[in-house]
Amino acid sequence: MPAFLVVFAQSHSEFRIPELESVAKLHGFAISFPSDCDPSRPFMIITLELEEHAHLLARRCILIKQIYELYGQGNTYDELHMANKANSHLWSPYVQDTSFKFSINAYNHRIHESRQRSIMESFTYMKFAGKIDMKNPQIILGCFEEYDTALGLREDRDGNFHQVYFGRLVADGSARALIQMFDVKKRLYYGNTSMDSEVSLLMANQALASPSKLIYDPFCGTGSMAYPIAYFGAQVFGSDIDGRQMRGKDGQGQPPGVFRAAQQYGVVDRIMDLCTFDVTRNPWRCGNLFDAIVTDPPYGVRAGAKRLGRRKELSEEKKAANIEHQLAARTTQQPYIPPTKPYELSLLAADLVLLSRYLLKPQGRLVFFLPTVNEHYEEVDVQSMLCDGMELVANSLQDFGSWGRRLVTIQKTTSEAYLPPSFDGEMRETTGHVPAHKDFREQYFRGFKKDSDVQ
Template sequence: MWYLCVFYHRLLDYRKPEVESLAELFGAFHDQKEGRHLEWKQPEDHHPDSPFHFVNLPSEQVARDIASRSILVKGIYELWGEGPTFEELEAAIQAYPEEKKLPFLAPDSTFKITVDSFGKVISFQEQTGRIKSLAFIPFKGRVDLKNADHKFWLMETDDYGVNNGLPPVVKRRHFFGREISGADRKLLPTYQLKSRKYLGPTAMDAEMAFLMANQAMAKPGKLVYDPFVGTGSILVAAAHFGAITMGADIDIRVVRDGRGPDCNIWSNFKQYGLPAPVGLLRADNNLPPWRAGLKEMFDAIICDPPYGVRAGGRKSGGRKLLKGAVRPYTVSDHQRNDHIPSTASYCLVECVHDLFDVAAKMLVMGGRLVFFYPVAREDKYMHNISNSYPEHPCFELIATSEQILSSRYSRVLLTMVKTSPYTAEVEAAARLKHLDFRENHLKWLEDGNLHSAVFSPADAVVASDTESKISRELKPKYRGKEGRIGAVNDQSCISLVKVGNCSSLSGLEVPIVKAIQREEFPAGEKYIQEILILTLCRHTTAPASAA
């Protein structure tokens, strides 16, 4: 049956994947051959980013379960009528089958009508007028504004062209329907980070943590694991939905000490009255602690891997192991209690590889791997980055949801399902890759450095083919208060002129211009090109066209 699904207007990429994950959780897909995607439709003249969508669900109970648990669904409604004008809306409601309307208009029931809008604010007087205009519906029960048996909604979109940031193609439209279920408005205020006892710089936002838990289909009896647990924000959300939780982190201070006996991960679970994790391990995902032969233990793995922007990843090893030592160093017995193992930098590529290897081995068949993967915004829109997400032979990618963090980079929530067993061939390939990471540590550390892409100078000159013509060593080293870049050397001047594609300078040998070696130039390729050309013209004989 088709229902009207109304979303909150935020995190637009996350809306449909969350609903589809919850639909699978509540048994909407009886036959997996049908796939894991619902059938969706848009109202007439509506934009894909509109909060109004039609969704085909197998039953009213499934719709009620989805709406009551979803974070981004405002409500799911049985649509009685819609139209671009109120007259057409009235005609549609009257044409709706009487046998479907009469059970909710009985004299022994109570009802409530709410007026809502998107793109404008409706005054109380206007709301009252709209409710009175629904007098043609034969309500026989009495009104109850607090605990009504049946709740009806009159919703409309505006056509003023603003529409909360949507394009003006969203035309005015009226909807009227019976509420199947609405969102739990108390959930997020209860778990908001500002009221939580133990927090860290990378603590996951409560809304995003619950979305991740929904994507992983956390529910009672399921064992959920976070290998980068941090302050436990993701596990708190999974525990709220009844899942059994377990976490690990390489930092012993996080999993053992926190900020004292009353301010740690355990106190967060105690604060909300949730079951504590069955275990918190001091463990390294690069050297997993699981005994040989242990497989298919977790129902879901949810995590936010460290990708080196706010916090860099660390792995066991230190300088000795990374310099080619074959055997790990040993710690004498009298030093074990106070010894803190040395660690080394952990690049993103290796981190994701190890995450896949652990998940492929430890997840049950059909288990879900949900994690964030960072994407540079330049790559996102200049290339088909959707084909560049990490892959693994044991997993199928079923959903991607982007969250823009800055003009430089965003993160994409990848939802994967384990569809193939962890075979000896997969294990052997993972072992070879792990050896490559170990032997070429510095190379992979440089190639997987997202921090440089995010915090490089804002006005770095990029050629038309999107590849920088300034080598890594020659890029400006700082950015001043007024967006000015410095530390430009001779070779970078030559590169900058080449970027301009100035035919007037083609064929000229650009000399070494030591006079401008330490000057600062206004930000922007155009200004740099003009200044350099004028400067170079004073040191070389240019043809008349160049002048």
């Protein structure tokens, strides 16, 4: 199959391969990676059956800047030219009458104009007879030198690159423009827990959001997940234990908060509804409803997870007083706000997987963020959350130093019908393993120090 060179934006390197695989799966084509593929590098070689598949990736993948048909690569220009000559059948159709432009670039280095000219002149053996057009060429030929990031920007290393690539531009990554479109700072409604636009778009891709699909966010908040998912054509249902997060402040004749922002993006007709309820006491009476569940569960840095209930049971006397308070609230038409208690993150994550197994259609995906303490993280932390019929697809780290958050993608692999979870601890691990995300809020605010280190 033809080889293509992917030029990445320099962010979220661990998310690159999962996004490529998800978009390929969404469009139903195969994508292959070399055995020594390193997603942390700025360039990646992939193989695809058709050039059209490269266009599909460039139109949907958020992390792609450009895709080139690969003509050659090497540790030196001699190796590159040898490979390019061997692939002359790829570029020979453009030799006679195709206008073209050369683009010489380097990662983590600046190539002086004089050497750029000498690089271009080294390709004269290709004998391109078409017009050189710097503004509107029919094809763009790109050459990329990759320098080691550990050495920094140093003039004395000019030409001492790690690898050099050459090829024809196939597609620009048009999906990156969506990052600015969904920028939280430009949004009509957002809160202090609103998700970064680039990450929410990545999550939508992991969920395979597309027309005719129904996707659910059980911790909807200010709707950051809903907008890109709806933009990609899916129908969205959202819920939250705190309806105020979804509604926002009452405006003068304006729609509620999430719907107001959805109008801004032209997707309000794809927001099916927003409901206020505790996910552990949900109204769903049948499973196999949703094609995906995409969410960012609250983990306590800016807002902690809650569920209905009290920290301590009330005495009979206080129970009677509480009932009177509820009746009084009804007669005075004042809203009654039920009591809540903390929802520990490791329990929430395990419950979320069980709920997803019940609610997802076969092959449906659960996509969510899991914060974790980097020093203590182990693969078993995520594996231990899985249950029968649920399989891990991807687990990518967004590193913040001492802690990070993992974008976890889990797929329902069974068509067997399951009862709804009881949220009382069923099927949780009893091996004694303590995951790195347990009591994350407490660990975060004490600086991830051990109990013995805290004075």
